[in-house]
Amino acid sequence: MSKNCSLPDYAEYHFNIKEKVLYFLEGIALVAAIGYFFYQSWAACLCLCPLLFLFLREKKKELVKKRGQELSMQFKDLLLTVSTNLKAGYSVENAFKESYRDLQMLYGAESPICREVKHIITGLENNVVLEKLLYSLGQRSHEPDIMQFADVFMIAKRSGGNMTDILVKTAGVIEQKIETDKEIQLMISAKKMEQKIMNMVPFLIIFYVGTTSRGFFDVLYHNLIGVIIMTVCLLFYGAAYLLSKRIVEIEV
Numbered sequence: 556m557s558k559n560c561s562l563p564d565y566a567e568y569h570f571n572i573k574e575k576v577l578y579f580l581e582g583i584a585l586v587a588a589i590g591y592f593f594y595q596s597w598a599a600c601l602c603l604c605p606l607l608f609l610f611l612r613e614k615k616k617e618l619v620k621k622r623g624q625e626l627s628m629q630f631k632d633l634l635l636t637v638s639t640n641l642k643a644g645y646s647v648e649n650a651f652k653e654s655y656r657d658l659q660m661l662y663g664a665e666s667p668i669c670r671e672v673k674h675i676i677t678g679l680e681n682n683v684v685l686e687k688l689l690y691s692l693g694q695r696s697h698e699p700d701i702m703q704f705a706d707v708f709m710i711a712k713r714s715g716g717n718m719t720d721i722l723v724k725t726a727g728v729i730e731q732k733i734e735t736d737k738e739i740q741l742m743i744s745a746k747k748m749e750q751k752i753m754n755m756v757p758f759l760i761i762f763y764v765g766t767t768s769r770g771f772f773d774v775l776y777h778n779l780i781g782v783i784i785m786t787v788c789l790l791f792y793g794a795a796y797l798l799s800k801r802i803v804e805i806e807v
Contacts (some may be wrong), residue, residue: 557719565626565698567619568622576616581610582610583607583704585610586600589789592758597778623696624736629658630668632658633658633668636653636657648685651675651676654672655672685708686705686712689705689709690705693706700728700732703725704721704725722757746802746803761791
């Protein structure tokens with residue numbers, strides 16, 4: 556089945572107008588801060604412009620991850636709603652159709668899961684089998700839990716497995732992973748705050764010393780040796796930033 560062009564590939568993210576302006580300004584501010592504190596040169600800011608694109612790329616990665624987590628949480632509620640409908644006597648297809656109203660009340664019609672369920676309903680009305688629709692969602696979501704559910708659902712549907720048990724167990728596994736991730740994020744929240752503070756320390760030190768002892772850093776600016784030294788310092792700072800970010804990112 557071909558992918559519906561109106562539905563997103565959740566591994567990709569496109570900024571809206573507001574996000575473009577906001578993150579572009581944030582990136583410009585970052586480049587300007589690095590150019591000023593490490594080189595005190597507008598020419599250096601122009602040379603550091605590639606950092607702006609790296610910043611925007613990292614922002615996209617963060618938003619992709621956040622959207623994937625949101626979709627997983629909403630998908631868990633979809634499974635619970637469908638399992639409830641199955642217990643009420645609906646067929647699997649009708650259980651998915653009936654779940655739309657509950658999800659719309661929970662998340663709103665423009666939520667990712669409501670758009671996906673609406674697509675599933677449209678596909679069912681056009682005689683597309685449910686397994687293919689769920690498999691398409693699994694592929695586009697790039698979420699292991701959703702993809703694994705689509706595979707298990709396809710096998711169980713063909714072999715006549717207990718769909719209610721499968722839905723409830725899958726929802727339980729996803730919910731457990733979400734809760735575990737929340738607990739981990741809570742435990743390391745203080746460390747993340749420390750990381751953000753430490754990332755600001757070099758800039759604060761340069762600002763403080765430069766303000767209280769004017770001319771102290773002049774030897775490091777506008778000459779070749781100073782540029783080399785500050786570039787090496789910037790590289791060490793970048794490596795330390797990436798390492799600290801990797802340490803506090805724990806995947807469940």
